[in-house]
Amino acid sequence: MADLLRIVLSLALLCAATTASAADEGRGGAPADAACTPRVVDGWLRPPPMPMPMMAGFARIENPCAGDVTVTGARSDAFERVELHETRVVDGVSRMRAVLELPVAAGSEAVLRPGGLHLMLMRPASPLAAGDTVRVELELGDGRHIGADFEVRAPGSR
Numbered sequence: 001m002a003d004l005l006r007i008v009l010s011l012a013l014l015c016a017a018t019t020a021s022a023a024d025e026g027r028g029g030a031p032a033d034a035a036c037t038p039r040v041v042d043g044w045l046r047p048p049p050m051p052m053p054m055m056a057g058f059a060r061i062e063n064p065c066a067g068d069v070t071v072t073g074a075r076s077d078a079f080e081r082v083e084l085h086e087t088r089v090v091d092g093v094s095r096m097r098a099v100l101e102l103p104v105a106a107g108s109e110a111v112l113r114p115g116g117l118h119l120m121l122m123r124p125a126s127p128l129a130a131g132d133t134v135r136v137e138l139e140l141g142d143g144r145h146i147g148a149d150f151e152v153r154a155p156g157s158r
Contacts (some may be wrong), residue, residue, distance in 0.1 A: 003122065009023035012131070014036075022072060024128040026077070026139045028158060033034075033045065036064065036065035036066065036067075037065070037144070038061060038062060038063040038064070038065060038066070038069050038104065038125050038140070038146055039057075039146065039148075040059050040060070040061055040062075040063070040136070040138060040146055040147065041059065041060050041062060041148065042058075042059055042060050043058070043059035043096075043136060043148045043149065043150035043151070044056065044057070044058055044059070044150055044151050044152070044153050045057050045058075045121065045128070045134060045150045045152045045153065046058070046114070046152075046153055046155065047128070047152065047153070047154075047155050048143075048155065049155045053122060053123050053124065054120060054122045055120075055121045055124070055128070055152070056078075056114070056119065056120060057060070057112065057116045057118060057119030057121055057136060057150055058112045058113050058114065058118055059112050059122075059148065059150065060069075060109050060112070061102075061104055061109060061110045061111075061112070061146075062109045063104040063105065063106060063108055063109065064105075064107065065106055065107075066106050067106050068103060068104065068105050068106050068112070069103075069140050069141065069142070070101050070102065070103045070104070070140065070141035071084065071101070071104065071110070071138050071141075072100070072104040072140065072141045073138070073139035073141060074103055074136060074137065074138050074139065075136075075137050076121060076134055076135060076136045076137065077125070077135065078125050078126075078128070078134040078135070079121040079122060079123060079124055079125065079134075080122055080123035080124075080125070080158050081108070081121075081122045081123065082096055082119055082120070082121050082122070082136065083101055083119070083120045083122070084099045084117070084119060084120075085097065085098055085099060085117070085119070086099050086116065086117050087115055087117055087118070087121045088114060097119075099117065101139065101141070102117065103136070119136065121134075121136070122123050128152045129152060130152055130153055131151070131152065132148050132151075132152040133149045133150065133151055133152070134149070134152065135147055135148075135149055135150075136148060136149075136150050139150060142146055
């Protein structure tokens with residue numbers, strides 16, 4: 001009887017651990033497809049048309065994974081600060097605002113492009129010219145980082 005009780009208790013503990021683990025995933029724990037990594041592709045930087053201590057960055061953020069991801073920040077050793085911004089026309093005036101989180105649905109992509117979502121890269125550590133390459137990393141809400149090389153293109157490029 002004691003052996004049967006130990007077996008029943010062991011099975012109950014195993015079931016409880018499995019249920020707790022599944023519940024943790026639903027609350028932002030490890031994603032079901034943790035091996036899947038979103039990608040940053042076609043990254044490029046555009047200097048402003050006149051000398052200013054900033055550049056705009058554009059790319060596609062592809063999420064081929066089964067779960068949604070959220071971009072929560074960005075960084076680059078080549079710049080003092082990198083922020084995600086969005087340009088919108090409000091009452092006929094183009095306005096830029098910071099974007100704190102950028103969700104990217106499973107199997108989808110987010111496009112950073114001129115006149116819309118983009119990166120603002122402020123105060124370069126050294127002068128950059130067309131043809132130079134800069135590494136930029138995006139931080140995801142789950143703590144992972146995805147990076148890519150962004151090519152500096154001449155002003156006016158698309």
